[in-house]
Structure formats: structure tokens, C-alpha cells
Amino acid sequence: MTAAARLAPIGAKVSDFRQIPDRPEQGPRGHLSVLARELVDLIGPQPGDTVVDCTFGAGGHARLVAEKIGPEGTLVAIDRDPVARAHFQEFAAEAACQTRFIASEFSLALKALQNEGFRASALYMDLGMSSLQVDAAERGFSYSHEAPLDMRMDPRQxxxxxxxxxxxxxxxxxxxxxxxxxxxxxxxxxxxxxxxxxxxxxxxxxxxxxxxxxxxxxxxxxxxxxxxxxxxxxxxNGELEAVDAALPIGWDTLKTGGRMAVISFHSLEDRRVKRFFNDLATGCTCPPELPVCVCGHEPEAEVLTRRPISADEDEIAANPRARSARLRGAIKLEAGGEAR
Ligand SMILES: C[S@@+](CC[C@H](N)C(=O)[O-])C[C@H]1O[C@@H](n2cnc3c(N)ncnc32)[C@H](O)[C@@H]1O
Missing domain, CATH: 1.10.150.170 (Putative methyltransferase TM0872, insert domain)
Known part of the structure; x- marks a missing residue:
């Protein structure tokens, strides 16, 4: 599904989108956030919400979310790259909401939040690397620049x-x-x-x-x-292992009615996200030959994207990296399978 044919806004009114200025996803030093409006549309942040951005990067998505949740809301930003912390400091100085930064691999950060008893209204991941990382020649992410063979997102590793x-x-x-x-x-x-x-x-x-x-x-x-x-x-960077570990912990930190969204950039990630949401949305898992359910399994999620949302042609023209982006999301149901 392209963004042009995207699903009806969830939890947000069309008028909300008119307030988003053109190209708000332009972050510091030219990082373009991918599927920014679509992500905000999907998680539908409301005033006072507590939202976790697991991949803060240059804070492009975070800026849009901060506007929505306002001064009563809290945005928890996570990133394992120390450069992201510097961007967070700029963001926090003028953010429209309360903020907090955790410099860590996201599955560990989410575990720490869970241990604190933190409950999120929404949580999102924009996987992979930022253009700031690719453009920092000395970090070795790019085949276009002569550099040492590094490629670590977290230089402490x-x-x-x-x-x-x-x-x-x-x-x-x-x-x-x-x-x-x-x-x-x-x-x-x-x-x-x-x-x-x-x-x-x-x-x-x-x-x-x-x-x-x-x-x-x-x-x-x-x-x-x-x-x-x-x-x-x-x-x-152990990227697939990190996603596998973080999805269930992130889901557990969500409140009932909370929304989770993930943008992935290759099929290995997208497949994991799709399977994770689909498994949560599956009710009875008994073999079909059983006359009555014995597993007692109830759906925990409603999938919000039957097919993944991808970038439209305008976005791809402005940011070729958006071509491979796929956005999926789900909402956490109350026990018994009801959406709130
Ligand atoms: C695509 S960028 C995010 C861009 C951001 N959404 C924006 O709009 O500016 C991905 C970021 O996630 C971070 N990241 C990737 N995997 C991570 C992980 N397992 N734990 C913590 N941060 C991670 C990277 O360091 C990078 O800064």
C-alpha cells in the first residue's frame, strides 16, 4: 500500500495534518525522516501521552510527536549512538513536551523502562541507520568514502x-x-x-x-x-537480534489501547515485524480438527496495517532512501480482544 492510498487516519483528525508544516521531517544537518506523517498518523499521539521513540537519530519523528503530546506529555528517546544524544540535547532545549534520553541499545533501554513500571501510550522504531551516520565518513558505513572498517553504531562496543x-x-x-x-x-x-x-x-x-x-x-x-x-x-550491530529482543519487551511496556509502529528497511526486518504483530493478533491456535478450543489463547493485538505502508513517489523523489521503507503498526487490545 502506498502512502497515497494509506488507511484512514487512526486517532488523529485530518485537521491535525494540516497543522504539520511542509517537510517537517527535515532534521538537523539534512537528515530526512522517512514516512513521518504516516507514522504520526498510525500512532495517533494525544495531549498528555507518554511516547517512546526507540531510535531517536536526529529527532525528526520525535519533533512531530512532541507537538502532538504537548507540555503534559513525555517523550522518552532512546539511541545507542552518542551523536544522537547531542541531537537530543538540541531537541530537548526547545521541545514542546517533557523529555528524557536513554543512551543504550533499545532492548536494554526498554527492559529498564519496564523494570521502572513505565507504561507507554505509544512506541515506535525507525530501524537501520540515519543519514547522519552514513555521511560521517570516518565511521565506515559508506562505500563512497575512504574510512577505517568500523560500522559500529555504538563506539563502546x-x-x-x-x-x-x-x-x-x-x-x-x-x-x-x-x-x-x-x-x-x-x-x-x-x-x-x-x-x-x-x-x-x-x-x-x-x-x-x-x-x-x-x-x-x-x-x-x-x-x-x-x-x-x-x-x-x-x-x-547485531541488528536482527536487537529487533527480536525489543519487540516483545516494547509490547509489554504498552498500555492497553497503546499503539506500536515499526519502520523497517529490508525484508529481514519487515518479516520479523509482520510475524510478531500477526502472532499477537491470532486468537485460538488449536489444531482445526479439535471441536472446541483448548488453548484459551486470545488475540492481544489488532493489526492496523493489513499491508505495510510505503513511501509515495514524492517522498521517494525527495529521499531515495524511503524507497525500501515499510511501516507496520498494531494496537494493544484489552484482555478478551476488545480495542478500547
Ligand atoms: C533511521 S535512524 C532514526 C532517525 C529518526 N527517526 C529521525 O527521524 O531522525 C535510526 C537510529 O536508530 C539507532 N539505532 C538503530 N538500532 C538501534 C538499537 N538496537 N538500539 C538503539 N538505537 C538503535 C541508530 O543509531 C540511529 O540513530
Missing amino acids: SLTAEEILNTFSEQQISRILRDLGEERYAGGISREIVARRPLRTTSDLVEAIKAGMPAAARFGSGHPARRSFQALRIAV
């Missing part, structure tokens, strides 16, 4: 891309490239990486990737290193 590339076995590297990047030349590329050790810079890696694929494939659609860089970034 010890595992880097360089360690993976220079110490993991050829089979392990091949599996990372194939499973996390869907790179069809994973075998040839990993062979080339091992033969060229030690690799020190992003250029060393780009050269190994090009040498490990057939000449014709280097000139296909997109940069030949795109898939391998994505795979390594996901591996370095």
Missing part, C-alpha cells in the same frame, strides 16, 4: 567490521553476506576477502567485493558493494 573481515572464517563471512545482504556472489566475495587480508579500509573492502563478483555483475543496478556493506553493518 568492541566488534567492528574490520574484526569480522580479518578474523572470521570464509564460511562465516559468506553466510553473513548471503543471509544479511542477500548477496548472490557471497562465495566469491568472501574468498577474495580472505585472500586479501588484512583489510583496513572501506576501499580495501570495495576492491575485494568487485574482484569477487563476475565483471558483468559490477555494472548491474546499484553500487556493487551495497549489499555487502548492508550485511556487515547488520552483523556488526
